[in-house]
Amino acid sequence: MTNPPATVQIQPVNTPEAAEQFLDVPNLVYANDPNWVPPLRSSVAKQFAPDNPFFQYGRLQRFIALDQKGRAVGRVAAIVNDRLIQKEQKAIGLFGYFECIDAADVAMALLEAACQWLREQGMVAVRGPIDLSTHNNCLFLVDGFDSPPYVMMPYNPPYYPQWVEQAGWQKAKDAYAYDFPGNRLASEYERAYQIAIKSGVNFRSIHLKGEGFQKDAMGLYDVFTKAFENNWSSTPRTQEEFMEEAKSLQSLVDPDVFWIAEVQGEMIGFFMALPDYNLALKHVNGKLNWFGILKFLWYRRSIDRVRVIAICVLPEYRRKMVAPALIYVGMKGGVTRKKPYTKAELSWVYEDNLPSRRIIEGVEAKIYKTYRMYEKPL
Structure with a gap:
């Protein structure tokens, strides 16, 4: 696993306090973005509740990046969806819920933490972003940053896709929104x-x-x-x-x-x-x-x-x-x-x-x- 930058610490989410910090990250990332629409905090939190039916056939580990002041400046979730693995007959893991300040080294450390956890689960490849499944939020926006997203559509800074491409991730598939x-x-x-x-x-x-x-x-x-x-x-x-x-x-x-x-x-x-x-x-x-x-x-x-x-x-x-x-x-x-x-x-x-x-x-x-x-x- 790549060592995280000296200015941040990558930490698994395993306490209620860390879970709240995980939910706080987007407010920091999009503080000055007029096109961002904050998701309902309670709706995101509910997706990690033990009674979510996803946990009948899947598992995950969340991570946050903490700066020297203890502030969460990035997050990611590593996800194993056994139903998808069974369908594709391939041990493919997922990453989702990714958000990060404009710091490539922090993003790389988060993504590597997710990849390492997936390796430990026996996965041979990773795909994303997918939040648990494609029925939830998924995909990175790569073109069309000049307007807000419609309801239940993803939105992200333009540097997210730039980072993953620089890190050697390959395009799996594009999707379009039509006006x-x-x-x-x-x-x-x-x-x-x-x-x-x-x-x-x-x-x-x-x-x-x-x-x-x-x-x-x-x-x-x-x-x-x-x-x-x-x-x-x-x-x-x-x-x-x-x-x-x-x-x-x-x-x-x-x-x-x-x-x-x-x-x-x-x-x-x-x-x-x-x-x-x-x-x-x-x-x-x-x-x-x-x-x-x-x-x-x-x-x-x-x-x-x-x-x-x-x-x-x-x-x-x-x-x-x-x-x-x-x-x-x-x-x-x-x-x-x-x-x-x-x-x-x-x-x-x-x-x-x-x-x-x-x-x-x-x-x-x-x-x-x-x-x-x-x-x-x-």
Whole structure:
């Protein structure tokens, strides 16, 4: 293991005090960055709680870098996801939750501490950044630093990818975010919508209450798991994980931009978008105390843009024009509501996902941010 620089000490997180310091690091790194949106501190902390379903099939070790004053100036987590190893048939570890001040030697020491722990776990390669799994935060932003991230999208200083590349990490895969002007209805896909309707597909917005929500959430889990089972570097969430996330998002969903495709009452696809709550979260500084909740509710009213997270269709229905039809109803719902959305981001899409890229680029959406995953042999 490379010795850490003399000015810092790399320390494993094994006390409540160190866990709090781990959570503090981003506030130092992004103190003067106008584009950064602080994540909810409680949400990040919850990911390390013993009752997180991840720990049924994974393990991790967190590290922090402490300067001479005892201040945490960097952090990283080394992660073993046994479900991913089983899927890829390779002992590949992960690094995630990486944040560091602008000091390359500190960053290298943190990353090497993570790599060394993964070697001790029997890993032969490392990939990242991935926070536990690709269903959480992942990827480094490598192009498009001039604007804030949309909700649930990564953001980082430009020196992060520069550091890992200088240290010999190789690009594993790029992903893109597309900019889509919300006032441009996808009218050319209206024909796809009509074709899908004639072939027996029904479209409706998601149910958000009672048994209807529970049934829709289970349908989303089934479709998501089947449609994305071969996604790169990804493993299906457990039903428990998926339902917990669904419940956490229930009050945030706008049914105008969350549409479901059905055939004979069975879900076969969906268009999942969320209002860009980062526009409100920007003002609460990562804490939803009573004052933070009031500010969130106040700024939530002015959200005028939306992030399209997934356009998902079961494989056997992809030739029935369901995907472009879902784009049509989803975008139409966004621009015909009482307070229309003026802008949308479609993200993220892997560079080699050509079928999805063709559909998205067919409505003149443009790539405006690029993200990257890295790998390195151990």
